[in-house]
Amino acid sequence: MRERLDCALIATVCTNDWIRPWTGRHWCGRLYFHAPMPSIDISQHNASASLADSAMLLRRFDVCLLPVSEHSLAWARTSLLAARGRLETPVFALIDQLKAAALNDLYELGLHDFVRTPMCPEELRVRIERLLDEKKPALHAWPQPAVAQAQGVKEPTGPHHAGQAPDEATLCSTILERTGLELDAYAAASASRSATSRESFRAAKSKIIERFETAYIKAALGRHSGNIAMAARAAQKHRRAFWALMRKYDIDAAPYRSESPPKPFADG
Structure with a gap:
């Protein structure tokens, strides 16, 4: 003692x-x-x-x-x-x-x-x-960028991530790995911050939806190496609807594609 x-x-x-x-x-x-x-x-x-x-x-x-x-x-x-x-x-x-x-x-x-x-x-x-x-360690620490890259998740880039805090950027880049409770907590935190600002309900809601959709589309493309059809299928969305979201947020699949396809296994 x-x-x-x-x-x-x-x-x-x-x-x-x-x-x-x-x-x-x-x-x-x-x-x-x-x-x-x-x-x-x-x-x-x-x-x-x-x-x-x-x-x-x-x-x-x-x-x-x-x-x-x-x-x-x-x-x-x-x-x-x-x-x-x-x-x-x-x-x-x-x-x-x-x-x-x-x-x-x-x-x-x-x-x-x-x-x-x-x-x-x-x-x-x-x-x-x-x-x-x-000596209990901190619970559910956010994955570091190196860990996220090792898991095949792309780092968030582009205008939709400008001005975000590091924790928010990490959450967005690993959104497919998060539990419902973590996403609920983030949504509640974002809503709470917006409620204390001068933003209208509609503007705050649109901003949260935009962040979620952008992060989800990018993470899905990263997981499937830029293959739009596979990413849309995994997201359980029609390919046209998935493509519409990509155009809406100006997301290009090219940066998520491997420079060269994986080599086939040699016989014998």
Whole structure:
């Protein structure tokens, strides 16, 4: 058993009332709750980047404690998504009235464990100790570009990927490998970001659909070496409809084709 555990409380404006009183030491001084960051206003458009931007600061702590309620669930999803590949400190959620489906989404996005409110410090300490002893790695890390290329998936290029974050580009390039929960979480995160901007519902919806269709078409072409007929068949779309989407987004199959066809096996 460790002499002392240091936990970083990631407080938000909407959870201050039930989080800030926990700051300090608990359980005979063996469990310390710190507030290393100002409270986050999740209504701000860049609030989801706070966790990722503080990755270096949070390396000082054994775990991060992320308060999550129904009101802050969308922010928690986008924050975990943005922090993938950058945040090394394990993340625990302090849950207030969340359903199982929401918890499953958070696990898919990298959450390590959770405790419900009212929180029991002794239970939390035991959970943290077990996690650190097991040295559990980050869950479901995004594939690196080299891994994606080894799997035959092309790197996303062109105007439709301009201005995207690295995690978003990686998601798009490996979209055929993603689970429904991961795609749902990304769609929810994109919708949440759009809802806090001045974009109309129609414009935000069109943008998300365009990104999905572009990423899917490119990934399908990459998997089938630029063969449009095979890519359309795998996507269960008529070849003409598949070709129409390629023209709509100005996608050329040529870059996805091998420079030379595979050599046939020699007899004997």
